[in-house]
Amino acid sequence: xxxxxxxxxxxxxxxDSAPMNVYLARPAGPGAHPxxxxxxxxxxxxxxxxxxxxxxxxxxxxAIAPNIYYRSGPETADGFAESDANRTRxxxxxxxxxxxxxxxxxxxxxxxxxxxxGATGKTGVLGFxxxxxxxxxxxxxxxxxxxxxxxxxxxxxxxxxxxxxxxLLDHAPAIASRDVRTLMFFAERDHVIDAAQxxxxxAALDSAGVRHEEVVYPGAxxxxxxxxxxxxxxxxxEDSWTRVTDLFAxxxx
Numbered sequence: 038x039x040x041x042x043x044x045x046x047x048x049x050x051x052x053d054s055a056p057m058n059v060y061l062a063r064p065a066g067p068g069a070h071p072x073x074x075x076x077x078x079x080x081x082x083x084x085x086x087x088x089x090x091x092x093x094x095x096x097x098x099x100a101i102a103p104n105i106y107y108r109s110g111p112e113t114a115d116g117f118a119e120s121d122a123n124r125t126r127x128x129x130x131x132x133x134x135x136x137x138x139x140x141x142x143x144x145x146x147x148x149x150x151x152x153x154x155g156a157t158g159k160t161g162v163l164g165f166x167x168x169x170x171x172x173x174x175x176x177x178x179x180x181x182x183x184x185x186x187x188x189x190x191x192x193x194x195x196x197x198x199x200x201x202x203x204x205l206l207d208h209a210p211a212i213a214s215r216d217v218r219t220l221m222f223f224a225e226r227d228h229v230i231d232a233a234q235x236x237x238x239x240a241a242l243d244s245a246g247v248r249h250e251e252v253v254y255p256g257a258x259x260x261x262x263x264x265x266x267x268x269x270x271x272x273x274x275e276d277s278w279t280r281v282t283d284l285f286a287x288x289x290x
Contacts, residue, residue: 076168
């Protein structure tokens with residue numbers, strides 16, 4: 038069943054910085070619903086990410102999608118078109134992210150969902166690529182019930198995004214301690230995450246005792262989820278979304 042939804046663009050004060058712009062989508066009408074943080078790709082809070090937030094809301098959740106780059110200026114509010122120049126700019130913005138800032142931003146988003154949109158105490162996270170990286174980080178710091186993570190870059194390797202000073206994978210025991218059920222999607226032909234990295238991630242989650250599952254889609258490439266891209270794989274996208282739906286239904290409701 039698809040719920041009728043409402044959407045809103047909200048500004049949130051976080052510390053001493055300029056306000057963070059957040060896209061909210063939730064089921065229409067009265068009542069409280071679990072929350073899902075939606076973490077975007079390298080390109081930021083684009084129309085595609087807003088579309089994902091709406092799809093999450095149609096499942097019956099309060100979807101909260103922040104502009105994680107907001108500290109770098111208002112020009113980041115709507116994300117970036119895909120181009121070589123914008124890729125370079127986005128990586129500059131990624132280099133400015135810190136663990137403490139991102140944690141503060143995501144906690145502010147959860148508070149926003151509860152105060153502004155009537156979210157319940159149960160929260161999940163969903164992220165793609167860079168957003169998958171951020172979702173993995175969120176599972177190490179926040180009290181989440183579930184994490185759906187698509188092809189996350191730089192999790193087992195130090196030096197990029199929030200894998201500084203050490204790899205995020207080193208913090209897998211924190212996911213286990215919070216009992217965050219974790220579902221990870223990988224592409225067999227991913228140019229960012231090879232088989233060796235996938236194996237390291239799975240082994241570390243096993244060792245830490247995380248409730249987890251990894252799904253690898255044969256023949257798929259990085260960014261297989263989003264339509265309109267050369268890498269789009271409709272079968273992998275559909276199957277993975279069914280699994281996300283089942284995960285959130287089991288852990289958030």
